[in-house]
Amino acid sequence: MKKLAFIGLDNAGKTSIITAITKRFGFEEEVMNLIPTRRIDRDTFSFLGLEFQRLDFGGQEIYRNDYLQHPDKYFTGTDLIFYVIDAQDYDRYIESIDYLDQVLIFFKEVQENPPIAILFHKFDPQLVQEREINQKILTLKQALTKYSREFDIFFFETTIYDIKTIMDSFSSGLSLLFDKMEMVSHLFAEISKNYNAILISLFDARGITIGEYYRPHLHINEKLKIYDLYVEAQKRIIEENRNIYEFSDRFDNGARFSGVVEVLTFGNLPFYLLFIIEEDEADLEETINILDKIESAKPQMENIILQIIQ
Numbered sequence: 466m467k468k469l470a471f472i473g474l475d476n477a478g479k480t481s482i483i484t485a486i487t488k489r490f491g492f493e494e495e496v497m498n499l500i501p502t503r504r505i506d507r508d509t510f511s512f513l514g515l516e517f518q519r520l521d522f523g524g525q526e527i528y529r530n531d532y533l534q535h536p537d538k539y540f541t542g543t544d545l546i547f548y549v550i551d552a553q554d555y556d557r558y559i560e561s562i563d564y565l566d567q568v569l570i571f572f573k574e575v576q577e578n579p580p581i582a583i584l585f586h587k588f589d590p591q592l593v594q595e596r597e598i599n600q601k602i603l604t605l606k607q608a609l610t611k612y613s614r615e616f617d618i619f620f621f622e623t624t625i626y627d628i629k630t631i632m633d634s635f636s637s638g639l640s641l642l643f644d645k646m647e648m649v650s651h652l653f654a655e656i657s658k659n660y661n662a663i664l665i666s667l668f669d670a671r672g673i674t675i676g677e678y679y680r681p682h683l684h685i686n687e688k689l690k691i692y693d694l695y696v697e698a699q700k701r702i703i704e705e706n707r708n709i710y711e712f713s714d715r716f717d718n719g720a721r722f723s724g725v726v727e728v729l730t731f732g733n734l735p736f737y738l739l740f741i742i743e744e745d746e747a748d749l750e751e752t753i754n755i756l757d758k759i760e761s762a763k764p765q766m767e768n769i770i771l772q773i774i775q
């Protein structure tokens with residue numbers, strides 16, 4: 466059993482993030498009405514055949530003091546840390562660094578060094594272009610890089626208003642715990658050359674990304690649009706008990722694309738393959754041919770997945 470710890474100050478958004486990951490759609494109301502977590506909430510899930518325990522460390526001061534007084538009892542054996550910072554709450558940046566500092570003192574003492582994903586959370590869509598918050602986050606990142614001597618640290622900006630940011634940070638974190646995971650993305654990069662793909666992704670049943678390729682310079686809004694379509698497609702597949710779902714849409718700049726989501730079973734586990742290509746309006750036949758050709762890449766995909774799962 467792998468142990469994932471969500472740590473951070475009260476009100477940082479830890480429980481919101483876990484709720485969003487667990488539900489993936491229709492979580493807005495639940496997140497609005499969350500109350501502070503009392504002590505530690507635990508749940509479990511499986512991913513790629515491994516069992517994971519997820520610990521949501523309530524961040525109110527009295528709990529923090531308790532964890533720091535008995536760190537061995539709470540933190541021992543942690544495989545991966547998600548450290549959540551409320552990026553909008555500038556006044557508490559220092560307090561948040563202090564807490565992380567104290568948590569890491571324990572890990573240094575016992576010579577455990579789990580990778581740490583640091584989430585600058587509440588980086589809401591309307592703030593992405595704002596100078597002040599970007600500068601503050603940058604300064605904070607610079608301060609936090611001091612930990613990179615002892616720990617592998619990774620930074621992410623996340624917001625519950627864009628589920629893709631949350632799933633990306635969670636998927637990237639988990640991928641650190643599997644060897645060879647990057648082989649899936651490498652395979653997709655290879656495949657994309659033959660088919661001029663816009664995007665190829667493989668997800669597990671819970672929407673965690675196993676590997677992905679997207680065309681360089683694909684605009685963030687285009688990625689988000691595709692991800693929303695994907696979530697919708699997966700929902701339809703489950704509701705209508707289908708194996709495959711095809712769609713066609715256009716980006717804001719007018720360019721049309723075709724997509725297909727297909728359920729694949731590797732090693733008894735279900736996976737979702739998403740494949741997006743430019744649509745050739747003059748030759749729809751050709752578009753269909755390309756979508757058919759992804760077929761030939763499945764044995765390679767299966768081979769890699771089986772190596773990762775084993």
Ligand SMILES: Nc1nc2c(ncn2[C@@H]2O[C@H](COP(=O)(O)OP(=O)(O)OP(=O)(O)O)[C@@H](O)[C@H]2O)c(=O)[nH]1
Binds near residue numbers: 482522626
């Ligand atoms: N603007 C904004 N608000 C958010 C976001 N994520 C969570 N919130 C809000 O932040 C508040 C705190 O969220 P929680 O998830 O309960 O915070 P927590 O870290 O679990 O807090 P403790 O359980 O006390 O440690 C809630 O009111 C959420 O609605 C976000 O991405 N953007």
Ligand SMILES: [Mg+2]
Binds near residue numbers: 480481501502523524
């Ligand atoms: Mg909480």
